[in-house]
Amino acid sequence: MSASFVLLGLLSSGPKHGYELKRAYDRSLPNAKPLAFGQVYSTIGRLERDGLVERAGQDRDGGPDRVTYELTELGRQTLDEWLGTVEPPAPYVSSVLLAKVVVALLTAEPERAGSYLADQRAAHTTRLRELTRSKHDPTANIGDVITADFTIAHLDADLRWLRTTLDRVAELHQETQP
Structure with a gap:
């Protein structure tokens, strides 16, 4: 499973910061391989670099700065393309x-x-x-x-x-x- 596409999907409902994305991931995919906070932030960094998400704001709420991210139009198109692509059956057995x-x-x-x-x-x-x-x-x-x-x-x-x-x-x- 690609964490990038899951995070894009989670951002499709509106802007979120890293902690919210991690919670939404855990709630939405409770039996999936856990996603570490570091992985959330490194993935968001790559998505931002590639123009798929952008910073939507920043707040402090009594703690460290929290940067909120949102999908760009390119991010939404990329997510739509991914969702519209049929997954081929796995060619190899890995068990x-x-x-x-x-x-x-x-x-x-x-x-x-x-x-x-x-x-x-x-x-x-x-x-x-x-x-x-x-x-x-x-x-x-x-x-x-x-x-x-x-x-x-x-x-x-x-x-x-x-x-x-x-x-x-x-x-x-x-x-x-x-």
Whole structure:
């Protein structure tokens, strides 16, 4: 995920300073990779350099100076283009889960792979239940719910893959046993 485009999207509703952007990011994408304050400010600096945002004001409010930023017309156009571009399906599989299973199988230890898969399946199931409950939390906003839906769909796909892989590992184990 590109922090630049998320910050442009957050600024599309109006000017904000760095702290407000960080809070809005955390609120809007609660299950995403955390965005550090330093990353917010360095990203805003690049967006400003590229003419996508500009300073809209500055206030002090009892603490250090806070610079407020807003989208420029170019920033709005860039955001619209990004939102209008279809994301191609990922060409490569990048998953620690897959890597661990493959490595366990490469070490000729199907029992180890089977044990790892069973443990991972239990962890996925626990997380799936947590997310399902979180969707019914009265304080959950639409961002929380759709993020939970997205994560649940991916966990569900992982669980189907884990089940299929457990079956394949069990078959392999039976074939290797005399």
